Amino acid sequence: MSSTRREEAPSPEVSEHGLKSDAIGFRDALIIGIASTAPAYSLAAVIGLVVVTVGVQAPAVLFASFVPMFFVATAFYYMNRADQDCGTTFSWVTRAMGPWPGWIGGWAICVTGILVVGSLADVAARYTYLFLGLDGAAGSKVAITLFAVVIIVAMTAVCVVGTELSARIQDVMIIAQVGALLLFAVVALARVFGGTAPEESLAPRASWFSPFAVPDASALIGGLLIGVFIYWGWESSVNLTEETENSESAPGLAAVASTVILLVTYLSVTTAVVAFAGVGTAREFADDDAILSTVATGVLGSPWDGLVVLAVLTSALASTQTTILPASRTVLSMARAGAMPASLGRTHPRFLTPHISTIVVGTLAIVWYVPLNFVSENFLFDTLSALSLMIAFYYALTGFACAIYYRHELLKSAKNFLFIGVAPVLGSLMLAYLFFRSMVDLANPGASYTGGSVFGLGVPLVIGLGFLLLGAIFMVLWRLGGHERFFGRRPEVAHPGATEGPLAQRETVGAPPEGD
Template identity: 55%
Template sequence: MSAEVAEAEAVGDKGLKKNSIGFLDGLAIGLDSTAPAYSLAAVIGSIVVIAGVQAPAVLLVSFIPMFFIAAAFYYLNKVDQDCGTTFSWVTRTLGPSAGWIGGWAIFTTGILVIGSLADVSAYYIYDLFGLDGLRDSRTAVILLALVIIAVMTTICVIGTELSARVQRVMAFAQIGALLLFVVVAAFDLIAGDGGPRSIDPSLSWLNPFEIENFSEQLIPGVLLGVFIYWGWESAVNLTEESEDSSRAPGLAGIVSTITLLGTYVGVTYCLIAYAGLDKIGRFDDDAGVLGAVGEDVLGGLSFLLVLSIIISGIASAQTTILPGSRTSLSMAVAGAFPKRFAEIHPRYLTPAFGTILIGVVATIWYVGASAVSDNFLFDSLSALSLLIAFYYALTGVACAIYYRHELLRSVRNLVFVGIAPLIGAGALAYLLYESILQLADPADSYSGTAVLGIGVPLAIALFFFIAGIVGLIAWRFTGGTEFFRRKAFEAVPRDVIDGGGRVDAIGLSE
């Protein structure tokens, strides 16, 4: 046996195709997973209504915990390049039960969101081509959304390289359209050709201390703003398929968050300055605000913004499948999920079973939610915030615990590997608490109805969490006995840090 083969076995190769994607591919996937054009269109009106001209400051504050958690992903991936990310890292540090629930949270986010993203894309495809009858027909929108889900799932099965090529094009298209809006709007403002209610932009818009009421403006704004950064970690879920896997995927996640910050703040600045608060306020939570102002700014090219929203939804629908399929693969290899999820397609070298299952279950959830009402579909999206905050916070804590013996070796370690991830985790835990309080009120849901006295979004999140607890207990006493014997509070081995290697994958090292 050659040294190379021995090394491959030692690091726990799960059968995924190595070196399939590079840094730029990971960056594109990280950006597309957040659906920047769609995310901006969906929440920017509400954030401006809440915070006024300080909306850019809200987006800046929202960025901070996400950046800190991205740092945690970077440092954890340096020593444990596992496609299960949070599952693997939390299992090592907080124990198998916490790791299992963290992995389950990632697995379920895709189920909740994929259908909604495809739905938005389907709606705007009909709108772009002037097919008003089909656009306004729920049946037609659902059918096209199902086609989108099927195609994106198929691409994920066929191979990571194809997925990456598709994502590069989509990332360039949607970020390019948003930057075009920023550039044209900025030139118009400089030339004095803004809208009739335009406002002179000011750097003070970035100062969170200019916000008059933190409890009524900053906190509600951050509750909306922080989650439009979600999704960048998809790049890290592909770490075992990436070149320079100990560095590039984590760096792609960090650069993704910084790129999103610049994009979000730039678009928001130009939107407020060009259109003024009154016009934006008329839209509130209507996703049409970006398109409406885009028509004033870009004229005949405004269709590019609509196209960017379509691309954004489709791209994110595809990339959101990746974390769940890779996490379930990692869990299966570790003995935390049925072995069927560990099966790799012999030709495409992807976790085909897990990928297809996520696509199918997401389709069932989407059709079922749509059958109940459109509002139930939107409430499913609201439930995401709880799951996201939960597993991000777990990851931040895991980073500090795993590196606990290294934190005092340098100021950089203390700040970026210990303090920053813990601050990010604490901030997200607080946002989780605030979200629970908010979503417990049925009046704060799209449906406006109560389930057992609480709002529908909180009920959905609790349903999936309880289902996870039931699944954990069932697996603990059936197929996962060995996995749940693992000890908690591991620390990163000193020889791994000194030698620049990686720890053995859970399940392949025992």
């Protein structure tokens, strides 16, 4: 659409869900996809644990974790070509597999967002205090919790005001975190190869990047369970599909590209940390996200090490905001489809954003975070462990849905067979295996940060399966209340040539029926 047309238009174009069309472009969607993973914080949180699990093969584990993410990202790309619905997994799985799996897939997206937002805001609050030199506040649970709530409220407000504002804020924060991470990695590796690193430093080897070099298969699987979590979030760009220019291709391409950029970032930083600090030092930070800031002091010196602290801060802050986006859009889509109360499907008349669902997501995130943080901080850590179950669950559903929906198109070309059939199914099978393997590992009370158990099962497993079971109960209750419009849907199949056309579906699952 030309700039002249924009100036002459009395009002912005609106999508089926009442969202502002063409609010952001490909670059904005890409940045939001990267920011949603909180790359700096994710690395700080898991590098030590991955090194404990697999040693110098930590880069290999992060590379192996990338494979199912990339494969499932192709499913997001092709499903978005068929159906530009902000509900993503909810809408697509409903089309391909029916309303029941579609509903529970949408529920998993909503729950993951609500459960993790508080933890992200908590990290942002603590690192803000550290960056400002307010060590006393950084050690005060009350000060951190209050500031975290302020952050959640502020980021919720930003999401309500508009997608363009969200994108502009992310533009600034992504430079702060990715730029600082890459600077850290380059300087660290330069000092290792230049001979100015500490005695415990190690020269990187090719075997560090090979998953097959990990001697213990169980260790590799354990590392994959950790690695999958740090890639989670790249699909946020696709949740903004109705608000993105070239919505049938740009959001999906942004999702695929973001996984590749994350891979490069993760491998660079992880290799730099292991090479510069050595395995022994990295292992000391198995449960401490201060590893990056600590190693950065040795690499960059003061005050430049503050850039890495700033990177973790902005990473958590940016992800607090971008994590609200997919949860709120999924709620909006489900409400408009008749799968949730219709009031949740309202959009703001001025801002053209799902203000009701956004406020609900932000409020529930606070309700979950505040009391649990005061009762037991370890319980929040167990919540993060439980997220791996729901992440693997809805990603796997999406991959299977892609192959099922396009099943009549798979044999029409080698490209279709590989990228719409083989890749999504392989990615989903890998994630399904990790889902069940994670259930086994999390069932052990010893794997819980709290050390507690419920019915003899570890707390993370109870949280993960408990919320999926709660979703199933809500789904059944919603069905018993009627709602034939949604539950009466039947699985669909892509029309001939859908993989080549610019738009395969005119009406999305979450759109109101014609005549509304």
